[in-house]
Every structure is written in C-alpha cells, then in structure tokens.
Amino acid sequence: MTADRKLEWDWYSGTVPENVVLDDTAYCETAFSFHFYRSRLPGGVEYGRGASTYLGTMFDVGPRGRVILGECALIHGARIICDAEILIGDYALISWNVVLMDTYRVPLDAPERRRELERIPAREPRLACADVPAKPVRIGRNVWIGFDACVLPGVTIGEGSVVGAKSVVRESVPPFTIVAGNPARVIRPLNAEERSRHA
Amino acid sequence: MTADRKLEWDWYSGTVPENVVLDDTAYCETAFSFHFYRSRLPGGVEYGRGASTYLGTMFDVGPRGRVILGECALIHGARIICDAEILIGDYALISWNVVLMDTYRVPLDAPERRRELERIPAREPRLACADVPAKPVRIGRNVWIGFDACVLPGVTIGEGSVVGAKSVVRESVPPFTIVAGNPARVIRPLNAEERSRHA
Amino acid sequence: MKAKHETITALAPGRWTHGAPPANVRLGNDTVITGDLAFKRFHSREPDALVIGAQCTMDGVHFDLGEKGRMTIGDFCYFTNAVLLCELEVRIGNYVVIGWNTTVADTDFHPLAPAERVADALACSPLGGGRPRPAIPKLPVLIEDDVWIGPNATVLKGVRIGGGAWIEAGSLVTRDVPPRARVLGNPAQIIGTMP
Amino acid sequence: MKAKHETITALAPGRWTHGAPPANVRLGNDTVITGDLAFKRFHSREPDALVIGAQCTMDGVHFDLGEKGRMTIGDFCYFTNAVLLCELEVRIGNYVVIGWNTTVADTDFHPLAPAERVADALACSPLGGGRPRPAIPKLPVLIEDDVWIGPNATVLKGVRIGGGAWIEAGSLVTRDVPPRARVLGNPAQIIGTMP
Numbered sequence: 001m002t003a004d005r006k007l008e009w010d011w012y013s014g015t016v017p018e019n020v021v022l023d024d025t026a027y028c029e030t031a032f033s034f035h036f037y038r039s040r041l042p043g044g045v046e047y048g049r050g051a052s053t054y055l056g057t058m059f060d061v062g063p064r065g066r067v068i069l070g071e072c073a074l075i076h077g078a079r080i081i082c083d084a085e086i087l088i089g090d091y092a093l094i095s096w097n098v099v100l101m102d103t104y105r106v107p108l109d110a111p112e113r114r115r116e117l118e119r120i121p122a123r124e125p126r127l128a129c130a131d132v133p134a135k136p137v138r139i140g141r142n143v144w145i146g147f148d149a150c151v152l153p154g155v156t157i158g159e160g161s162v163v164g165a166k167s168v169v170r171e172s173v174p175p176f177t178i179v180a181g182n183p184a185r186v187i188r189p190l191n192a193e194e195r196s197r198h199a
Numbered sequence: 200m201t202a203d204r205k206l207e208w209d210w211y212s213g214t215v216p217e218n219v220v221l222d223d224t225a226y227c228e229t230a231f232s233f234h235f236y237r238s239r240l241p242g243g244v245e246y247g248r249g250a251s252t253y254l255g256t257m258f259d260v261g262p263r264g265r266v267i268l269g270e271c272a273l274i275h276g277a278r279i280i281c282d283a284e285i286l287i288g289d290y291a292l293i294s295w296n297v298v299l300m301d302t303y304r305v306p307l308d309a310p311e312r313r314r315e316l317e318r319i320p321a322r323e324p325r326l327a328c329a330d331v332p333a334k335p336v337r338i339g340r341n342v343w344i345g346f347d348a349c350v351l352p353g354v355t356i357g358e359g360s361v362v363g364a365k366s367v368v369r370e371s372v373p374p375f376t377i378v379a380g381n382p383a384r385v386i387r388p389l390n391a392e393e394r395s396r397h398a
Numbered sequence: 399m400k401a402k403h404e405t406i407t408a409l410a411p412g413r414w415t416h417g418a419p420p421a422n423v424r425l426g427n428d429t430v431i432t433g434d435l436a437f438k439r440f441h442s443r444e445p446d447a448l449v450i451g452a453q454c455t456m457d458g459v460h461f462d463l464g465e466k467g468r469m470t471i472g473d474f475c476y477f478t479n480a481v482l483l484c485e486l487e488v489r490i491g492n493y494v495v496i497g498w499n500t501t502v503a504d505t506d507f508h509p510l511a512p513a514e515r516v517a518d519a520l521a522c523s524p525l526g527g528g529r530p531r532p533a534i535p536k537l538p539v540l541i542e543d544d545v546w547i548g549p550n551a552t553v554l555k556g557v558r559i560g561g562g563a564w565i566e567a568g569s570l571v572t573r574d575v576p577p578r579a580r581v582l583g584n585p586a587q588i589i590g591t592m593p
Numbered sequence: 594m595k596a597k598h599e600t601i602t603a604l605a606p607g608r609w610t611h612g613a614p615p616a617n618v619r620l621g622n623d624t625v626i627t628g629d630l631a632f633k634r635f636h637s638r639e640p641d642a643l644v645i646g647a648q649c650t651m652d653g654v655h656f657d658l659g660e661k662g663r664m665t666i667g668d669f670c671y672f673t674n675a676v677l678l679c680e681l682e683v684r685i686g687n688y689v690v691i692g693w694n695t696t697v698a699d700t701d702f703h704p705l706a707p708a709e710r711v712a713d714a715l716a717c718s719p720l721g722g723g724r725p726r727p728a729i730p731k732l733p734v735l736i737e738d739d740v741w742i743g744p745n746a747t748v749l750k751g752v753r754i755g756g757g758a759w760i761e762a763g764s765l766v767t768r769d770v771p772p773r774a775r776v777l778g779n780p781a782q783i784i785g786t787m788p
Contacts, residue, residue: 027719050720060498072711072718079498079549091714093703097499099549099567106476106495109593110544110562114493117474118453121428126455128476128495142707142714150550150568160707168568170582170589176707182568182584190707197706226524249525259693271516271523278693278744290519292508296694298744298762305671305690308788309739309757313688316669317648320623325650327671327690341512341519349745349763359512367763369777369784375512381763381779389512396511 007031020045026069027052036060038127048073048090056096062103062129070141081105084134089141089159099150103134140175160190206230219244225268226251235259237326247272247289255295261302261328269340280304283333288340288358298349302333339374359389412450419448423461426452426473433458442467442484451475451492464505465530472543485531487538494541497549497567504539504555542577564592607645614643618656621647621668628653637662637679646670646687659700660725667738680726682733689736692744692762699734699750737772759787 001007001022005015012032019042022028026047033053037044039061047053051069056077061067065082069075070090078094080086081101088094105128107113116130123129135154139145143157146165151157156172163169164180164187173179176195178187200206200221204214211231218241221227225246232252236243238260246252250268255276260266264281268274269289277293279285280300287293304327306312315329322328334353338344342356345364350356355371362368363379363386372378375394377386412425416434419425422445423437429450436456442448442463450456451473458479463469467484472492480496482488485505496502509515509532517532537556541547545559548567559565560577569586580590607620611629614620617640618632624645631651637643637658645651646668653674658664662679667687675691677683680700691697704710704727712727732751736742740754743762754760755772765779775785 025720050715050718052717052719072714072720074714074717081549091711093710093714093717097550099498101549101567104546104548106546108564110493113495113544113546114474117476117493117495120455120474120476121430121453126430126457126476142711144703144710148550148568150548152567160710162705166568166584168566168582168584170566182570183582183589190705194706195708197709224525249520249523251523271519271525273519273522280693280744290516292515292519292522296745298693300744300762303741303743305741307759309688312690312739312741313669316671316688316690319650319669319671320625320648325625325652325671341516343508343515347745347763349743351762359515361510365763365779367761367777367779369761381765382777382784389510393511394513396514 005031017044019043020047022047023049023051025049029054029057033057034059038063038129039065041066043068045069051075062105065102065134076147082134082137083129083132085136086139087136088139089143091142092139093144094139095145095147095149095165097148098145100137100139101151102137102153103132104153105132106130107132146180160195162190204230216243218242219246221246222248222250224248228253228256232256232258237262237328238264240265242267244268250274261304264301264333275346281333281336282328282331284335285338286335287338288342290341291338292343293338294344294346294348294364296347297344299336299338300350301336301352302331303352304331305329306331345379359394361389409449410452412452412454422447424449426450426454428452429454429456431456431459433460436461439463441465444468466533467504484539486533488541489538490541491543491545491561493544494547495545496547497551499549500547500551500553502539502541502553504537506555562592604644605647607647607649617642619644621645621649623647624649624651626651626654628655631656634658636660639663661728662699679734681728683736684733685736686738686740686756688739689742690740691742692746694744695742695746695748697734697736697748699732701750757787 010030012030014031016031021043037059040063045067047069048071050072053075057075058079060081062083067082067086069088073088073092075094077096078098083103086102106116120126138156140159142160145163148166149163150168152170155169158175160176161173162178167180167184168182169184176190180187209229211229213230215230220242236258239262244266246268247270249271252274256274257278259280261282266281266285268287272287272291274293276295277297282302285301305315319325337355339358341359344362347365348362349367351369354368357374359375360372361377366379366383367381368383375389379386409424410427412429414431439462443465448469450471454475456477459477460481462483464485469484469488471490475494477496479498481501483503488504514532521529521531540558542561544562547565550568553571559575562578563575564580566582569582570584572585578592579588582589604619605622607624609626634657638660643664645666649670651672654672655676657678659680664679664683666685670689672691674693676696678698683699709727716724716726735753737756739757742760745763748766754770757773758770759775761777764777764781766781773787774783777784
C-alpha cells in the first residue's frame with residue numbers, strides 16, 4: 001500500500017479507508033471492496049497475517065460494524081453485510097458470491113420499518129441504517145464455505161466445518177460438520193479419520 | 200454476406216463455405232461457426248428463411264454430413280456433430296451449450312476403433328472420420344431445447360416438445376411432451392389447453 | 399394495494415443519475431435511480447411502462463422490461479442491485495425492500511404452448527421485423543406493501559407475495575406467499591410469521 | 594495398462610503448435626498439441642509431470658496441473674477441447690477418446706480434512722511463499738485403454754474407468770465404471786455392455 005493508501009496493483013482509483021488495518025503480509029486485490037464501507041470504528045476491517053480478499057468481495061460495513069479476517073483467511077468474493085461484528089477465523093476458505101450478514105438493516109416490525117424507509121431519502125448517501133439489533137456472525141477457524149452460499153444473522157459455524165455450495169445457513173453449525181442445502185441441513189460429521197488427517 | 204462470402208459484422212477473418220446456403224433473410228453471427236465444417240455435399244448446411252445462429256454454434260459436420268435449419272429456427276450455441284443428417288425444424292429454439300450429435304465418429308467395437316485411431320495421425324487435419332454408421336437426428340418443428348442439453352445419435356424429438364436444461368436425451372421423444380433429466384424422462388405431455396393456446 | 403397504486407397519478411420528476419430515463423418512465427418526487435446499466439435492457443413500448451412512486455431509492459437496479467412489460471413500484475421502496483425482468487407485469491407496493499443480487503422475473507423467456515412458441519421464434523428471428531413477441535401467459539408478479547426480500551433471492555413468475563412477508567436471503571420463491579409469512583429455502587417454505 | 598505405461602521410456606519429440614511446452618512435459622513421436630491455452634494453467638514442478646505417448650492428437654486440451662500433478666497419457670489418444678485438472682495423478686491408457694467440453698478432475702480443489710485445509714489456506718495465502726499445497730487425499734483418476742468419453746461429460750476424483758468402457762455425452766461419473774460398461778446419466782449408471 002502506498003503512503004496515500006492506494007494499492008499499487010489496483011485498477012480502481014479509490015483508497016483503502018484509514019481505519020482498515022491491512023497487515024503487511026495480507027493482500028487486498030482492490031480498494032473497490034470498500035465502496036460501501038462506512039465503519040467509524042478503529043479497525044473496522046482488520047486483515048490478519050496472510051489474509052487475502054479478491055475482486056467481488058464487498059465490505060458493506062455500517063458505522064459501528066467490524067470485520068476481522070483471521071490469519072491466512074481467503075475470501076474469493078463475499079458480500080459482507082455487517083453492522084455489529086463478523087469474525088472470520090484463521091485459515092477459513094470462502095468461495096465466490098457468498099453472502100455473510102449480521103443484520104437485516106431494517107426493523108422486522110412493519111410500522112417501524114416504514115418509519116426507517118421514510119428517513120432514507122433525506123440521507124446522503126441514501127442507505128438503510130436503522131438502529132436494529134444486529135447479531136454477530138462467527139465463521140470458525142478452518143471453515144470452508146462453497147460458492148453462492150448465504151449465512152444469516154446470528155449464525156456461528158464451528159471450527160473445521162464445511163458448507164456446501166448454494167446452501168443457506170440459518171442455524172448454527174457445530175464444529176467439524178458438513179452441512180448443505182437450502183435451508184442447510186447436516187449431511188454428516190467429519191469422521192475421526194478425516195479429523196486426524198494431517199497435511 | 201459479401202461477394203467473397205464474408206459476414207460484414209464478423210470479428211472472425213474466415214468465410215462462409217461455398218456449399219453453405221444462407222438465405223438472404225437468415226442470420227449467422229460469425230463464420231467461426233464453420234471452423235470444423237468439412238461437408239462436401241451441396242447444401243452441407245442450409246439456413247431456412249429467418250433462421251439464425253449465434254456465437255458458440257459450431258457446425259462440426261463431416262464430408263457427407265448435412266444440417267438443415269428450418270424457418271426461423273434459432274440456435275444460441277449448439278455443437279452440431281453431424282456425419283449423416285441433422286434436421287432442425289421450423290421455429291425450433293435451441294439454447295446455449297447444447298450438443299446435437301448423429302454420430303460417435305469412431306467405431307463402437309474396440310479393435311476397429313484402434314485401427315481408426317491409428318490412422319488419425321497421418322491425416323491433415325487430424326480428425327476422427329471413420330466410416331461408422333451415423334443415425335440421423337431430427338429435432339421437430341417448434342421444439343424447445345434448454346441449455347446444456349445433449350441429444351444422442353438416432354434421436355427424434357417430436358413436434359412442439361420441450362427438453363429441460365441439462366437433460367441428456369437418448370430415446371426419441373413423442374410430440375408435445377415435456378422431458379427432463381439425465382437420462383431424460385417424460386415429465387408430462389403438454390395438455391389440451393396448452394396445445395390449443397394460440398399467440 | 400390496488401387503491402394505493404391508483405393514486406400514482408401525478409408524479410413529480412425523480413431522476414436517474416446517468417442521464418434522462420426513457421420517455422415512458424415516470425418517477426415520483428425525490429425518487430433516485432443510480433447505476434449506468436439501469437435502462438440498458440429496457441425495451442418496453444408501453445405508455446407509462448415503468449411508474450415509480452415517491453421517495454424511492456433504486457441503487458444499481460436493472461429494469462429489464464420487454465416490449466410489452468409494465469412495472470409499477472410504490473412509494474418509499476429501497477432496492478439494491480436487483481434484476482427486475484418483466485415481459486408482462488410486475489406490481490410492487492409501498493415500503494418494499496429488495497436486497498443485493500436478487501432476481502424477479504414474470505416470464506420463462508419463451509412460451510410453453512407450442513403455437514405461441516412458433517410466434518415467438520418468428521418474432522425473435524431476422525424476419526421478425528419489429529413484430530411483438532407473443533403474449534406470454536399472463537403470470538404477473540405481485541409484491542405487496544411492506545415486503546422484505548433478502549440478497550441472492552429469486553422470485554419467479556405468477557407469484558403473489560402478501561403484505562409484510564419476509565423472504566430470507568437465497569430463497570427461490572415459486573409459489574404464493576401469504577401475508578406476514580416468513581419464508582426460506584429452495585423452494586421457499588414458510589418458517590414463521592412476522593410480528 | 595500398468596505394464597504399457599512403463600514402456601514409455603524414450604519419447605521422441607512431439608510438438609505443441611504454440612511454442613515449446615514446459616520442460617517437464619515429454620511428448621512421444623508424432624504427438625501434436627494444439628491450442629494456445631494448453632499450458633496456461635500448468636504449474637507442476639514434478640519431473641516428467643506430463644508424459645504423453647506416441648501418435649496422440651490433443652486438440653484444444655487444457656493441461657491444468659497443480660504443483661504436484663502428474664499425468665500420463667498412452668499412445669493413439671484423441672482428445673478435443675477437454676479440461677484435465679490434475680493436482681495428484683491422472684493416468685490415461687492407450688486408444689482413449691475424450692470429447693468436446695469434457696472435464697476430468699482428480700481433486701475437490703481444497704482438502705476435506707480440516708488440518709489439511711489449514712495447510713492449504715496457508716499455502717494459498719500471501720504467506721505461502723511457494724510452499725506446496727498439502728497432498729490432497731490420493732484419489733487418482735485412472736482411465737484404461739480403449740475408453741470413449743463423449744462431449745459435455747465430467748469425471749470426478751478417485752474414479753477408475755475400466756478398459757473399453759463407453760461414457761455417453763453429458764454423463765457425470767462419480768464411481769468406478771467396470772470394463773466394457775456403457776454408462777449414462779447424472780450420476781452415471783450402467784445402461785449396457787459394449788460389444
């Protein structure tokens with residue numbers, strides 16, 4: 001990253017926001033990933049050592065949102081919709097066109113939702129940003145999420161688990177478990193042999 | 200088409216072969232579709248009135264092969280592997296990445312196949328073109344074939360039938376029938392109301 | 399919802415941030431459309447083909463209307479990066495939210511009825527000569543007031559989504575959704591009721 | 594088949610029509626590879642990573658070999674526009690035909706075993722520093738002599754296709770195929786026996 005927070009290899013003219021912590025050993029393919037980023041927290045996004053994000057990854061992070069990428073976490077292209085906290089564990093592998101969301105951004109109660117939608121046109125930029133309770137999402141260490149999958153608010157995916165392509169995960173997933181489907185269901189736990197196998 | 204059989208709008212530098220009959224009202228997006236074309240028959244490909252083929256369509260037609268596109272037939276992108284005859288009826292709609300084949304190009308008998316494969320290296324270009332019996336494929340009038348589908352040698356698809364995306368059709372399909380799956384199975388006949396409905 | 403739509407009669411100018419929208423698009427007061435692809439595949443020749451009410455935010459939405467497509471959207475709607483495919487009719491109420499990368503389609507792109515498919519092949523051919531494509535079976539999509547649709551979802555033709563329903567991310571909606579139902583899955587199934 | 598492969602010891606030069614193939618590729622007499630993308634994703638560092646016998650025609654084939662990928666192909670094979678993804682081992686016999694747009698893969702791209710996935714994430718990260726990716730479970734693909742594979746087919750990891758088997762167009766092969774079997778479908782099922 002240059003002194004003015006540009007990425008030397010970037011096609012996009014924007015910069016990496018001041019409060020994004022990009023470890024020297026981490027890789028961000030393009031600052032376009034921060035096009036929707038509005039976090040005001042110090043470390044609104046923190047890249048761990050060796051973490052990497054590629055084109056298609058979008059940090060749609062609200063003023064009090066915070067996204068932590070663990071060591072060597074690899075994100076091919078996720079939409080990360082965050083108003084509270086999304087933790088992505090060390091060595092997690094996240095495929096393309098994945099959605100991770102810790103908030104619905106608008107109230108679930110219809111009359112309240114109307115009041116929020118009535119406020120949007122007066123904002124610049126025009127964004128939904130109601131003070132609705134967000135529920136942190138935790139993607140455990142060493143989790144693998146397949147393409148097109150969605151993870152809904154409040155979900156925790158346990159260490160080492162695998163989420164099949166195109167799955168929608170609304171309930172937390174135990175560690176070392178394979179889930180798939182829309183809605184996602186447990187396919188099977190990883191067996192002892194798989195769990196003990198070392199590279 | 201210009202006097203030297205180029206298509207004015209074409210990005211590809213090749214020409215439309217002499218023995219291809221391109222009706223004045225028909226449309227061929229690119230002469231690249233004839234890259235594998237080797238038919239020596241007059242009218243090795245004939246486009247009917249208003250027929251159209253788009254990029255991705257490849258006429259892989261052998262010396263004695265013949266492909267007839269009916270009136271207003273529309274091919275988004277089929278690989279047409281033809282050593283005998285493939286008829287595509289009037290108003291047929293064929294989606295992208297479809298395979299239509301009337302031949303396996305090599306003998307089904309393994310020792311005979313070896314002899315054919317031993318001859319290929321001496322040919323220029325190097326092509327399989329054994330004199331194996333091809334079985335004509337007939338796509339009826341008004342058939343609709345979804346993307347990624349394959350139609351195997353000898354298959355006839357009856358008038359008005361619909362083949363679902365990603366299906367593989369090895370048995371002939373009666374008229375006015377919906378088939379889908381790999382292998383393709385009958386889902387249901389089109390009902391009387393659907394068959395009588397006019398535009 | 400019907401009565402409400404009939405009240406969209408005199409729209410003050412909204413705006414498209416990349417130029418002038420097509421002449422048969424009417425935008426209500428303070429409605430803003432962003433994104434240079436918004437009208438790239440807008441082919442409707444209907445008068446008032448697209449009517450959007452007041453105070454809407456349409457951020458990166460694709461309005462892909464066929465020649466006969468008609469779409470109405472109410473007031474205070476908020477859509478981000480949705481693809482709206484309309485060959486016939488899509489009616490969306492007030493206070494509707496549609497999330498990123500979601501597709502709404504009122505058509506299967508070709509008719510199922512063979513005779514209609516003949517007419518469609520002709521219209522799509524070089525002989526079509528501007529001939530309109532056949533009226534694909536009338537299967538409008540109706541999305542009533544206060545519906546929320548999450549990211550990566552798909553809403554297919556003929557579906558009516560009742561007022562206040564909540565469509566979770568990634569759902570494929572193939573059938574009607576009752577008012578205030580919360581649905582998820584492929585195909586979408588009811589998983590609860592909204593407060 | 595094994596004995597046959599051991600006889601591939603002294604290969605006369607074949608050629609790639611777009612330049613010199615990588616140094617660890619050995620091509621037999623009169624074998625020709627066409628297509629400028631043939632080695633675009635060839636990353637193998639193994640000695641003799643790709644050994645192709647004599648008299649083969651590899652027309653538009655993608656040889657996508659990972660760092661540890663090893664692939665052998667016998668004599669008189671004829672492949673058109675196939676994508677061969679090899680992280681470990683793909684062994685293909687003599688007189689094999691593979692049709693247009695067909696994929697053969699000996700890998701799931703990441704390991705299923707969590708500890709191996711940690712090593713893989715590290716190797717794929719900016720900290721990888723040329724570190725090899727972990728040995729993904731040994732699931733070689735074996736395609737024996739005289740096999741025919743049609744267009745649009747897929748052959749997944751760990752599969753052995755017996756001699757003389759016939760894989761119809763569009764099939765997804767997830768399990769072993771006995772010699773001389775004729776298979777079709779997703780997943781591929783036996784539909785007959787070859788003469």
